[in-house]
Every structure is written in structure tokens, then in C-alpha cells.
Amino acid sequence: MALKVTDLRVYYRTLRGEVKALDGVTFSVADGEIMGLAGESGSGKSTLAKSLIRLDGRMRHAGGTVELDGEAMPLSDDDAMDEFRFRKVSLIPQYSMSALNPTRKIGKMVGELLESRGERPDRAELERRLELVGLSKDVLDRYPIELSGGMKQRVVMVISTLLNPSLLIADEVTSALDVSSQKAVATTLLGFRDRGLVTSMMVVTHDISLVYQIADTIMVMYAGRLAEKAPADVLVNAPRHPYTMQLISALPEVGVRYEDRRLTGIPGNPPSLLKPPGGCRFRDRCPLAFDRCAEQPPFAEVAPGHFVACWKAE
């Protein structure tokens, strides 16, 4: 197992109390697995991705453990996490465009970054990696302002994977791109895994149909908890959690017309995470809800590799 997360809880401190953005999640990502992490705004998917890299000042590690390649990650110790960051866990941020230092040429910036980690820059390897994502080595002598948004995105992808991390987290990397560049970026991610540059990957997105194209498994989050995790084909074609089912049937596809089939959304809103209700958090919006839903269902394995947190899924 590359990544093993057990009962992880991360809360945000606010003036009105703690927001339980991540409230007890347990899952694992196997070696070589690309896991898509899908959810709507406020589901906790970005909090999960962020907490594996760095907890910012407002975030508090309220419990649970994370193991990477058998080693426990000291989430709440910012300095000790330096051992892991970039080397073992790496992140491609959502706004790659603003992740580069505007006052340094790309090559110099990468050199300084590696030195700060006590690594020696390997120019030949860097050029090979750039070529892999379709960039010429000339970009090393350019300033970020001289590159287009898509090029900057690819530069950041190369930098993030330079030290062959065990786990790569891609946080909404395709959301700001056009459809044709989305496909290019997504297939590049796939290439990183296939060439063994990264061992496993977590692709955070709100777009299930995009992550379905490259992921081996998809995990769906709802209101700070896990709803379902399954192989990508199973999750899309035979979901078992009522939330996943409704979410997937609400997605318009090319070929589906309003006249032929009127899709429907999910009525209601997700609960506030300041004082989340007990039991299953999807209960108020769920058409299948019954008495037992007042009790939180476990994230149970209903078929090999298929986990669902719903009493009706057994």
C-alpha cells in the first residue's frame, strides 16, 4: 500500500467554532493506482488533498493517521513534514500559473528549489522530463511571463514530479483549461504513472467524466465523509451509494438532449459542517432514507475494492 489513511479528521478553526471539513476518513491507495477524488464544493476533497501536504494556520489535525510506504506522516508537525514534501508527496496546485517565481528564469528557479532540498540539479534529466511533456529545453532560459498558461502548467507538472514522489496529488489541475488542453494534461498525468515517475496518484476534481478517463478507481466524498470508492467503471456504471447514483444521473452528456430525456438535479443542500447532523449526512436529500440512517453507516466493502457508506448498499 502506497498510502493508508485511517480515521483522518481535519477541522478548520473559525470564530463560530470548528468546521469539521474532514470528519473521519479511512481509505488506501495501492502502488500504481490512480485514484480520482470527486466531490462538490464543501465536500472536503481539497481539505484532504491539502492536509497530506501542509496544514495551514486555520487547519487542525484533530485525529487519525496517515501512512505512506509504511512510514507515518507527522501531519501536525510542519517542520518534520519537510522530509516528505516534494520527495515523497508532491502537489500540482490548482493555479499553477501563479506557482512560479516571476523574478527568476525557470531554469534558475528549479536549480534553487533543488538546492534548498539538498539535491543536485541534473540538467540532462530535467531536459528529458520537459521533452516528455512536450516542452523544449529553451523554456529553462525564459521567465514565467514569457510562457502561455498551458506551458506554465506543464512546467509545474515537471517540477512537482522531478524527485519521483511516491504520491502525486493533482488538485483540480484541469478545471481552468479548455477541453483540448484538458485532454493533453490528463494524458500527461497518466504518462507520469506509466513511466514510473510517480508511484500513485490522487486526482482531485469536480468533474467525474474527466477523471473517469484516466483513473483506475474513483472515490466520492460528501460533506466531509467518504460516500463510495470503487473501480472507475463500476462507480460510473453501477454505483451503489444513492448520492453517487443521483450525481451521475444529473450529468448531461454529449448526445443527451432535453427533449429526449430531462435530467434532474439533487434537491436540497449539503448540511453545514459547523454543527453537522448525526448519522448519515446525505439523509435529508436521500430518497431511500429510513430510520436506521440516524446512525452513521460504516464505509464497508460490499464487493472486492468497492466500498460504500450506506445501509441500503449491503
Next chain:
Amino acid sequence: MMLKLDGVSKVYRVGAFGGRELKAVSDVSFEVGEGEVVSLIGESGSGKSTLGRMILRLASISGGTITLDGRDITTIKDRKEYYRQVQGVFQDPFSCYNPVFRADRVFAMIKEQYFPRVGADEWRKRVEGALESVRLDPGDVLGKYPHQLSGGQLQRMLIARAVLLDIRLLVADEIISMLDASTRIDVLNLLADLRARGLGILFVTHDLSLGNYVSDRTVVLRSGKVVEMGGTDLVFGGPAHPYTRSLLASVPRLHAKWADAPDDDAPCAYHQAPPESRTRPGLAEVEDGHWVACAGCAAPGTEEKKIKENA
């Protein structure tokens, strides 16, 4: 046709002293009829938002004319009169509200500007009617602050605000790209409901599956030019331009994975079509109600490349 664009262009001055010109939109013509949803599809920089802004008179028109019921919109001096008929809704609902005030202030502002003489009771009835027409429960949303409402609710309130004016044309610019998947479909269905009431809608989007779901006709833009337009079923069912085909091939689908793009060596549909079918400037009518532009076969260099490949 209610709204008609005829050879519309937009030129921006760029560079340090505005010395260079950037043609954001060139020679675009299409129509939006009553009770019709037309989707305007394009990637970033295609000029789709610029077109929407020109129709809303938020940007000046550099060339060509836009007419509403045969009247050039730039000659309508009273902007209020124009905005009673044409309204826009934009991408980010959160930034359309002042967080300091209650969200329903947008309705009060409409009353102040456009209906100062309507009595309070009558106005409340109208607001409630407009909210119900966008499938919102007035009790749920009135008197709330923007942060207490979801993006979908805020966006629907902005549409309700436009409906209050009894408009005839709605320009919807990327109105659901910021909404969550579980609520965006409700806003999309709402557009279809408004269409049934006779409203013309220009649905500007970069998302092909959304455009396909709701629209009667589709206009595909690339670098400010129309590359293909026609009935949505025709354009999506039998795309005649290589750009439309490549866009369709890149759209992530739920039940099919991306295939490697096959080499697109289909001949240029524009030049294959007989000359008399070139019924619009730069566009050939390949079938009834389906126009396509040249695939770029006359571009410099392509001829040589073809000869080389054949050799």
C-alpha cells in the same frame, strides 16, 4: 427573427499605445428567434463573451450591425428601454451580490429603476411569481444574505430578476460553469422552461455537453470566426468541420473513454460543396440548415504539405 447579427466584428486596440489591433470577432452573423435557445460554443479567446457583451451593449460594435426586431440596437437611445427587453446573466453569481445587503436587494433595485409606480403588494406578488417561475420557494430565499444561499439559488435569483422585466432575450454567459453538478442541471432545465414561455436565449458556453443538452441551434466559434453552425442535432450528429470534430473527440464522456484521435483527412466540406450552396459569407450550406466554414485547406503551406505527402 428577433435578434439578428449581421457581419459583426470587434477590434480591440492592444499594445503600449494601442498601436496594434486585435480582431476578437470577425464577420459573425447568426440569428436568435423567439422561443429558441442558441448555444454559442467556443474555447477561451474565441470571442464568445465579446459577442455576448456587444449584444448587451456593454462593448461597442466595431463593424456590422446587431438588430432587435429589425431595429439597430445602437440607435435605441434609451438604454432602459433596451434593457427591458434584453438582459444578461453571468458566470459568477457570488460577485453579482453585495455581501453587505440581503440578496433580494437585486429585486428592489429593479423596482426603483423600472417600476417606481407599482404598489408594494403588487410588487411582492410579482417577485414571488418570478421566483416561482425559476423554481425557488420565496420563503426560502427572501430576506436572506448572499452567503446563506447556494450558488444555484443565487444564479436562479438573477434569472428571476431578469424575468421580472418581462424580457424577450436572455444572454446567459457561462451561467452554470461555477455551479455544482447536482444543481447545475436544474438551472439548465430552467432555461428550457423559459424557452417554452417564448423567451429567446443565447447560451454562451465552452462545455459542449451542456450546449448539446439544451439548445435548438448551435454556433461554433474559433478565433472570432464562425466555423460551423446549424441545428444542434445536425452539428453534433454530423460535424462537418475538423475543429468541431476535434472538440467533440476531446469532451470527456461518462460511458466511453477517450480514443486516440483518428487522423482527420476528410476533405474540406466547404470546398466540396457546390458554389451555389455558399449562402452566407464564408459559409457553405452542406445540408438544410447546417453551415460550415472552410477547414483551412487554402491556408499557406498546406498545399505544399499535401504535395510532399503524396510524393
